[in-house]
Amino acid sequence: MKTGILLINLGTPDAPTPGAVGRYLTEFLGDGRVIDIPWLPRKILVNGIISPTRRFKSSAEYKKVWTDAGSPLLLYSQELTKKLQTRFEGEDVTVELAMRYQSPSMDSVMARMEKANYDRIIIVPLYAQYASATTGSTIEKAFKIISKWYVIPEITAVSQYWDDDMYINGFVTRAQKFDLESYDHFLFSYHGLPERQVDKVYEDRQCSNHSCEDEINEENKFCYKATCYATTRAIAERLGIKEEDYTVCFQSRLDSKWLRPFADEVVEEQAEKGAKRLLVFSPAFVADCLETLIEIGEEYDKDFQEAGGEKLDLVPSLNADDDWVDALESLARKRMV
Incomplete structure (x- = not known):
């Protein structure tokens, strides 16, 4: 069967300038699944407050990670696409890349895929844990x-793959390159979400009633909080990290009603408890980007040291490494049977 595989990542500004960053923020935060409030208040909030004020600070941060070739997230995604394409050499399979926001746009890439007249299309959002604001919006x-x-x-759409052995082993392999015994504590930092968004997964609208921190069950299997904790348990178990030696936390919050504990606060608390070295995983990001390289690698490291710690290290993401290509090939082939 003639097959199209569509990889979709969240997106990145076209340039590290206030104008380009503003356009990205307006499109991203204007999505009703990202900021899930009525259209008019959302438009006023995003277009009138967040985008005009945050574009300048965010632009300065993007400049720190920008390379001569462009955005790291886009470059890793492009390299990943090319590598995955080579795995299907000699087969009637084409791998495409799109971004949910900005370029290359889903509209332009999928217009090209429509003309290709595929027998089947496999959509693979590059987010391992399902969330309405990411996977849901993309699909x-x-x-x-x-x-x-x-x-x-x-059409086949992959909704999540946090429990895929090859995905889990990718972070295990990267962590094994560190001297794990030299760290006082481990953090597993995931991108934050408003609490109301995980509450909406449930009929009773209460995530707190469904053992999300302790187990995966039939009710919470699509709860972002539950799958983040389950991802953590899987990685920690394979690395032999005891439960008392790690903390699950959430970063990049917009207000106080987001998932807790907040990563920046946990970093400072660990320093105040006497921790000198922290190792941080960020498994929600399969490509290193602003949130991992700057927010964790730079800002949290600075906060940790100012609070009395000595060094905070970041476990690199999967990026475009061969084992991650192996994992995506496996995910696609399982759906090509």
């Missing part, structure tokens, strides 16, 4: 585009 956008096609081929 919804893809289906909206496809719904306008006259001919719709067989």
Whole structure:
């Protein structure tokens, strides 16, 4: 069967300038699944407050990670796409890359895929843990585009893969390059979400009632908080890290009603308890980007040292390494049977 594999990452500004960053923030935060409040208040908040004020600070931060070739997240994603394509050499399979926000846009990439007349398309959002604001938004956008096609081929969308052995082993392998015994504590930092968004997963609208920190069950299997904790347990178990030696936390919050504990506060608390060395994992990001390289690698390291710690290290993400390509090839082939 003629197959198209579509990798979709969240997105990045086209340039580290206030204008480009503002356009990115406006599109990203204007998504009703990202800021899930009514349209008019969301538009006023994003277009009138967040984007105009944050574009300058965010632009300065993007300049720190920007390379001569462009955004790290985009470059890793492009390299990943090229490597994955080589795994299907000699087969009627084409691997495409799109971003949920900005370039390359889902509209332009999927217009090209429509013309290719595939028998089947496999959509792989590059987020291991399901969240409405990431995977949900991405799949919804893809289906909206496809719904306008006259001919719709067989469509498969991968909703999450946090429990995939090869994905888990990717972070285990990277952590094993560090002297784990030299660290006083380990943090597993995931991108934050408003509490109301995980509450919406449940009929009773209360995530706190569903053992999300302790187990995966039939009710919480699509809860972002539950899968973050489950991802952590899987990595920690394979590395032999005891439960009392690690903390799950959440970064990049917009206000106080987001998932707790907050990563920046945990970093300072560990220093105040006497920890001198911290090792941080960020498994929600499969490519290093602003949130890992700057927020964790630079800002949290600075906060930790100012609070009395000595060094905070970051476990690199999967990026475009061969074992991550292996994992994506496996995920795709399982859906090509």
